[in-house]
Amino acid sequence: MPEDEHFSAEAMAKEDVLRYLLENKGRSTIKEAIKDIGEKDLVEKAVAELESEGLVRRKNDVIELTNKGTERAQRIYEHHRLAETLLEKVLGKKISVHEAAHALEHLDIDIKGLIKGLEAKKVSLLSELGPGSYARVIAILVPRPSMLARLYGVGVLPGRRIRVVSKTKDLVIVEAGLGAHLAAIDSDIARKIIVIVE
C-alpha cells in the first residue's frame, strides 16, 4: 500500500464543478463550466459522477446543485478559500491550492476557528514558533500514516493545545496534554503542522 497521499485530477475536477456551481448561484451550463474549469473530458466525467452521487441534477446541458450538493460545495468552498489564504500567508508555494484544499478537507478541523485565526494573522507552522509560544494544532499535513500515528501517539493531534519548549534547527520540543508531557518532533515534521497561535 503506497503511503503517499494521492490527489487525482478526477477528484479535483468534481470539486471544481461543485465550487463553480456555488459561485454561480447553484446553476450553470456544462459549456460554461468547461469554459471556466477547462479539460472538457474531465468536466463531463465529473458531472456524470456528481449526478450519480446525487450532488447535481442535469437537464440537457444545464446542471444545478441538489441540497446535498450545495452543502458539499459550501464545505469545499470554505476549504479552498482557507487553503488559498494559508498558501498566501503561511505555507508559501510549497504545495498547490488543490493539494492543500484536499489535505485540509479530510482533517477534522475547526474551520470557523481557523478562518478567524487567519483573519487575525494567527495561523502559523509549528516550526515557526519560538520557545514559550502556546498554540492549538489545527492540521497535520504529514503524508505517511506511520508518522501520523506516532504524532498522535505522542499527543500531538488536531485540537490539542501545545506549548513550544524549545526549538533548534533540527528539532522542536513541545509540551502536549494535561501532564505537561514533552515530545521531540523533527523540524521537517514541524513544518507540516499548522497551528493557531494563542
Next chain:
Amino acid sequence: MKRVILVGQPNVGKSSLLNALTGANVRVANYPGTTVDIYRAKAVLNGEEYEFIDTPGVYNLYPSSLEEEITERIILGESYDFAVVLVDATAFERGLLLAITLIELGVPLIVAVNFWEEAEHKGIRIDYAGLEKELGVPVVRINPVKRGRLEEFIKRIGEARKGRLEIRYDDHIEAAILRAINCIPEGTRLSRRGLAVRLIEGDPLVYEKYHCREAEEAIAELKASGHNPQLDIETTRAGYALQIASKYSRILVAPRRNRLDELLLSNPYIGMAASASIVLGLIAVTVITGGKIIDYLDLILSPSVERVIGFLASSGFAGYALAKSIEALYAQYIAALPYVFIFYLLLVLLEDSGLLGRMVAWLHGFTKKIGLYSKAIIPVLLGLGCSVPATTSTRILPGKKQRILAIAALAFVPCSSRASIIFGVAGRELGAWAPMLIYLLGFIIALIVVKVLASILGAQEEAIIIEDLPPLRRPLLRNVASKAWLRLEDFIKIVTPLVVAGAIIYAALDYTGLATKSLKILAPPARVLHLPPAAMIPLVYGFLQKDLVIAMLAAVLGTTSFSTVLTHKQILIFTMASTYQVPCIIALGAMIRELGLKDAIKLFIILDLIGFGITALYANLPLPP
C-alpha cells in the same frame, strides 16, 4: 490457565506491573522468527493461574519499528484471553488512544492507570468511574512500583471484557468499512468491524492476514475521489480519544514544569556536552567497576580453571576441545560479562530516569546530519560493552536501513573484548596515547562509513524523529536490577553456544596443526600489513574467539613483551587490524539473525574490507617504525 498481554506506551510501567504481579519468576524468550525479547511470567491470582506476556512499548498501532510490529502481531495473532492496557495518568489521552484502538479491535481488556499519584500531584483529576462507564471496560488505578492498589487490580482482573465504545466515521469511510468487512470471516476472535477499519486504514499487518481485494478497491476509489482514508480514520479515532480525555479529566492548577530540564533541552550545546559527559561517565564507571570485578574474579578463579584446562588439554582431542571451550567461556564470562552487566544496569538507569530520551533529542541535530536516527546511540553505547546485544538492540530503530547503519557503526566501536586488545597490546606497549588514537580514529571511521552508507541506501528519510520524552523520574533500583538481569540472561543464552562453537572450531584447527599450516595463505595479507606472518594467526583465528587474541599472540610470538619482537608501528597495525572489523563469529551470527544471511554477509565483507583497507593504508604510510 488464562493468558494476558500487557500493552502500553514505552515507560508506562509494564515491566514493573509484571514484576509486581509475578515476582522474580520472569522468563525471556524471542518472539518466533525475530530477536525481539518477550517477557513472560506466571502467577496465581484469585485462585486462578495466569500467564502474563509483556509486549514491547508502542505509541499507536501502526508500527514504526520491529519491536512495535511484534506488539501488533501479538495483539492480532496470538492466543490470549484479554489485555491489560496500561495508561500513564500524566499523559492520559495518549494511553487512551491505544485503549480505544484495542477496544475497536474487540480485544477484551482492563485499563490500568499508572502514575495516578504523580498526576494528582500535578493537579490532574480523572473521573475513573465515568471513564469506565464510557469505555465499557474496567478502569483501575495501580502503582506497581510501590505495589499500591494491586489488590483492587487483582480483584477486578477477572472483569476484563470487550468495550462498548463504537467509533463512527464519515459516511464514505463507513461505506468502505462495510465492503471490507466481507473479507473477515465470521467467528473471528477479534471484531470483524475493527479489523475492517484497520484494512481501510491500510494496516499492513491486517492486510498480510486477510489480503482483502475489496478493501484495496474501496481505498483506491476513496483516494480517486480525493479522500485519504488513513488520515480520516486516524484523525477521527484520535479525536474520540481527545474528546473522552477532555470529558473525564481536568487540571486544577497550571502544570508544574521542570525548568532545569527545559533549559537543558533548549540548548543544543548544553545537550551535547551533557550527552558527552553521560557517555564518558558510563564508560568510566563500566571500565573502572567492571575492571575491579574482573580482577577480583580472576584472582579467585583463574588458578583452579587453569588447572582444569591444563588437565583436559592433555587428554586427546575431546579433552583439548573441552579445554578450549572452558577457556573461551571463562574468558567470555569473566572478561565480558561484568562489563556487559554494568553497562545494562547503567543503560536501564538512563532509560528509567528519562535521561536516555533526552540524549536522543540532544544528539538528533548531529546524527541527522550523517543520516542516522539518534536512537542509534543505544546500540552504540551497548556496543562499547559487547557487539552482540548491541546488534540485536538495533530492532528499536525504524526500518532496516537504519539498522544496517547502526550495525555498520558497531564494527568501529570497540567492544570490551577489543578494548582488552587495545589496552593490553597497544596501551601496555605504547602508552595511553595509542588507545586514545585508536578510539578516536574508530569514531571518525564510523561517522564516515555511516554517512556514506546512508547516502547509498537513502536512509536519511528514516532519520526523522518523533519521540516521547518521558518525565525525569527517580528510577527504582529493584526494577533497574531486575531489567538488567533479564537482559543479561538473554545475552548469555545467545552468546554461550556461539562461544563454544567458535572454541571447538579453533581447537580443531590448532590440534591438527592447520592453524600453523595456514601461514602460507596468510603470508600475502601479512606482507600488505607489514606484520610477521605468525601475527596473522591471532588476527584471523581471533575471529573465532576474540578474548583469546592476546594469549594467541603471546603464543605465536613466544613472548608477552610484544615490543621486543614487533616495532611500535607493527603493534599499532596489529591493534588496528584487530579492532576495525566485525569482531567475532558471534557478532556475525547476531548480524545474520538481524539482517538475514545475504545482507549480513554483504555488510560483513564491506566492513572488514574497509577496516583492512584503513589499516593497510596506515601500514604503508612512510612513517618511522
